[in-house]
Amino acid sequence: MxxxxxxxxxxxxxxxxxxxxxxxxxxxxxxxxxxxxxxxxxxxxxxxxxxxxxxxxxxxxxxxxxxxxxxxxxxxxxxxxxxxxxxxxxxxxxxxxxxxxxxxxxxxxxxxxxxxxxxxxxxxxxxxxxxxxxxxxxxxxxxxxxxxxxxxxxxxxxxxxxxxxxxxxxxxxxxxxxxxxxxxxxxxxxxxxxxxxxxxxxxxxxxxxxxxxxxxxxGSPGPAIIVCDSKTSRKLADGMYNRRFAECNTVVDHFKARKGADAVSLLRDVTLEELESEWDALDPVCRKRARHVLTENERVRQGVAALRAGELKTFGKLISASHASSRDDFENSSPALDALVEIAETAPGFLGGKLSGAGWAGCTVNLVEADKADEFAEAVRRGYADRQGVAPDVHICRxxxxxxxxxxxx
CATH class of the missing domain: 3.30.230.10 (Ribosomal Protein S5; domain 2)
Structure with a gap:
């Protein structure tokens, strides 16, 4: 419509x-x-x-x-x-x-x-x-x-x-x-x-x-942006968002004590080099959460540069790297979301894919070559249904x- x-x-x-x-x-x-x-x-x-x-x-x-x-x-x-x-x-x-x-x-x-x-x-x-x-x-x-x-x-x-x-x-x-x-x-x-x-x-x-x-x-025309719904309940994320917020703030508090509250108010104020230098002094879980956020900021910087240079494939790879970081460091993925991304990676026209939003349930977002959008959508529907036993909703957007x-x- x-x-x-x-x-x-x-x-x-x-x-x-x-x-x-x-x-x-x-x-x-x-x-x-x-x-x-x-x-x-x-x-x-x-x-x-x-x-x-x-x-x-x-x-x-x-x-x-x-x-x-x-x-x-x-x-x-x-x-x-x-x-x-x-x-x-x-x-x-x-x-x-x-x-x-x-x-x-x-x-x-x-x-x-x-x-x-x-x-x-x-x-x-x-x-x-x-x-x-x-x-x-x-x-x-x-x-x-x-x-x-x-x-x-x-x-x-x-x-x-x-x-x-x-x-x-x-x-x-x-x-x-x-x-x-x-x-x-x-x-x-x-x-x-x-x-x-x-x-x-x-x-x-x-x-x-x-x-x-x-x-x-x-690009002109730009790629398809395809959202795939895992059909898993977002209630799975209840409480997890606030926990991640607290884990990030634990790292912020550590650096406030080191550098002073005037120098650090948000995790953004900490550099990746500073995080690595304090790695052994930080909580093992919280330091991984912080690493995801700081490397994700860098992926955004690289993503802007890639698109301005017309390097859409590079941008797609950064999207996929974001999912890996979410899965391994921030741990806000799920077996269903990982399955959607893995299936998408082998589908026609795939450029990059990641979990979307808070995570733990819900959807993935994928960058796909525009002329392969329908083939991609069908491959993901079929592959996810075979693997998970439920047909995902797939939304082809621009x-x-x-x-x-x-x-x-x-």
Whole structure:
């Protein structure tokens, strides 16, 4: 489904639910992490790509109303809430993400939205596949509100159309605040950044400490980005994320004692040479976690250089090296994820593959020659089903444009 077709589906849902024609449309993509696994909260470097799986929000301003009414076509569910008193609903429910964006915009603008709105949401970002459907929803809701012109103190022209990168970064910070403080999910900036900054056939580089960023070409046409779902439960990762966070901070505390708190606040502030010089003094488990993060930062640096030099195969090898480091040093892989990567390595067009997101379960992401994408997908489906006894979901994606919005009046 093209983005325009998705918007049309959302518009039909809007008309069926509200008995009126939608006047505004916005859309935002999901994203995949290409390099930089577990580097974000360590102040490190990350590479990602927005992918051509979108969430669309269509609707209209309700000038006489002071409330929001939202219909989610995928869930056949509705939410209704007053703009003057936004409260969080049950944990894990989709309305919290819509409410959170409105709440965070209130906070950022130091004013309430001036008019109510009605909207319908339709999405094609697979849930639970590591493509960040939540950030896609957040960004599309934000662009809808900005296109509608109902955010006080800001004009539409400041945000839509040729939205500046400075404004996009400001908005990414607002959306992160929405997820952290309202929804209650501790996340870095990568998801929102990727959904807002995406560009067709480009990877995205982000320095999580300085917020320096770049769009780096993947080639023209770029490779396929293929996400393979192991069909294993993400509940397997419960508690493990926080444990890895603590293990990394144990190394940070060691170097704070050596160098002082002013010199070291995050693992990013430690060099690989310093880690190696203190190797024997460090906890045997924690030092491996740190080695993964620091070598992963270096792989990101090398990855940016490789793509700028047009060396896609080198970039693919770095992705595969990232998986090996995750498997051996960070130990956030699993037999199912390893099986997916091993099967992918022998499939047509394979350039590189790794676990995606937190790890321990879920998905892998693979860089694949564009003209071999279908053959690759079939080989992985067949090979994984034979080996694991379950057919994986395989999503063939391309690096895509970031969030946008438009009027449907014409």
């Amino acid at each position: 093209t983005p325009v077709e998705l918007e049309a589906a959302a518009a039909r849902a809007f008309e069926a639910e509200f008995g009126a024609r939608a006047e505004i449309a916005a859309r935002a993509p999901g994203r995949v992490e290409l390099l930089g696994n577990h580097t974000d909260y360590n102040g490190g470097l990350v590479m990602a790509a927005a992918v051509d799986r979108y969430t669309a929000v269509v609707g209209r301003v309700a000038p006489s109303s002071r409330e929001a009414r939202v219909y989610a076509a995928n869930f056949e569910g509705s939410a209704r809430f007053p703009l003057a008193e936004i409260t969080r609903g049950p944990v894990g429910t989709w309305p919290n993400y819509v409410k959170g964006v409105v709440w965070a915009m209130h906070e950022a603008l130091d004013a309430e939205l001036t008019q109510g709105f009605e909207a319908a949401v339709a999405g094609e970002v697979p849930l639970g596949a590591g493509l960040s459907s939540s950030a896609s929803l957040q960004a599309s809701v934000a662009f809808f509100l900005l296109q509608a012109g109902i955010a006080p103190g800001k004009t539409v022209e400041q945000y839509v159309g040729d939205l500046s990168d400075t404004a996009r970064m400001d908005l990414a910070m607002v959306l992160r605040r929405s997820e952290n403080a309202f929804v209650g999910v501790s996340s870095g900036l990568l998801d929102q950044f990727s959904s807002l900054f995406g560009r067709e056939d480009h990877a995205l580089f982000l320095d999580c400490q300085s917020l320096e960023f770049a769009r780096v070409p993947l 690096a895509a444009e970031g969030a946008s919005s438009r009027s449907l009046a014409d």
